[in-house]
Amino acid sequence: MDGGRGMTGTLVRDDLEGFRGALEPMTPQERLAWACQRFGDAFALTTSFGIQSSVLLHMLSQLPDGADVPVIWVDTGYLPEETYRYSEQLVEQLKIRLVVAQSSLSPARMEALHGRLWETGQVDDLELYHRIRKVEPLEQALDDLQVSCWASGVRRGQTDHRRLMSWLDPIRERLSLRPLLDWTPKDIFYYMQANNLPQHPLFEQGYSTVGDWHSSGPDGADLSGRDTRFGGLKQECGIHLPQEAVEGLMGDGI
Numbered sequence: 001m002d003g004g005r006g007m008t009g010t011l012v013r014d015d016l017e018g019f020r021g022a023l024e025p026m027t028p029q030e031r032l033a034w035a036c037q038r039f040g041d042a043f044a045l046t047t048s049f050g051i052q053s054s055v056l057l058h059m060l061s062q063l064p065d066g067a068d069v070p071v072i073w074v075d076t077g078y079l080p081e082e083t084y085r086y087s088e089q090l091v092e093q094l095k096i097r098l099v100v101a102q103s104s105l106s107p108a109r110m111e112a113l114h115g116r117l118w119e120t121g122q123v124d125d126l127e128l129y130h131r132i133r134k135v136e137p138l139e140q141a142l143d144d145l146q147v148s149c150w151a152s153g154v155r156r157g158q159t160d161h162r163r164l165m166s167w168l169d170p171i172r173e174r175l176s177l178r179p180l181l182d183w184t185p186k187d188i189f190y191y192m193q194a195n196n197l198p199q200h201p202l203f204e205q206g207y208s209t210v211g212d213w214h215s216s217g218p219d220g221a222d223l224s225g226r227d228t229r230f231g232g233l234k235q236e237c238g239i240h241l242p243q244e245a246v247e248g249l250m251g252d253g254i
Helices: 009-023 028-042 053-061 081-094 107-114 123-144 185-194 201-205
Strands: 043-047 070-074 097-101 149-151 168-171 174-177
Touching: 009 028, 009 168, 028 043, 028 053, 028 149, 028 174, 043 053, 053 081, 053 185, 070 123, 081 201, 097 123, 107 123
Parallel strands: 043 070, 043 149, 070 097, 149 174
Antiparallel strands: 168 174
């Protein structure tokens, strides 16, 4: 299949419901294999190297052509030291074809021009931060690789928005596959245990999810899971949101 931005319109109209029906009874591994076969070089994975990232990366590594699939990591420049070390461990262990996506605006330059956007307590500033450091770098990487379909490890139980997701949804003119959508935290734990996968170092410090160092925290009495992220102001950074939800975020660039 031809890849690239804007190439999924006809596909979505004609085949999306059929694809969803076919994906429903499959295992996560089978969904990944289906996407590799269906989209070929136009298929990619995304990862955050977060608490649960090793599961989907391991599943990919078990596919015959898994080592050829690009794995896009959006490095904001603000990740915890533990995440950078964890990423090196998983890349080496699972033989990942890693593609690092970063903003053209360095952290220092962004702070000089816009300030420390995550500290203001304003949702608009947080959304600008996410656009600069996350959404635009991912879109550029997907463009460069001519990706038509990308898979991620999102699950329904993580946020209110994700409860409404299906196995395959259009996201900003591409298709987004969610092989683990119906998995629970127990499913994740048992899979990691069965396959001897290393845990993110911050898991032992009480983190059930981790992103940037300034916008992540351990679970507490009042907040847990994604509610601990972004100062409690937002559950989503925009990467997994459809076009209409991020039109205010996706501008002409900075």
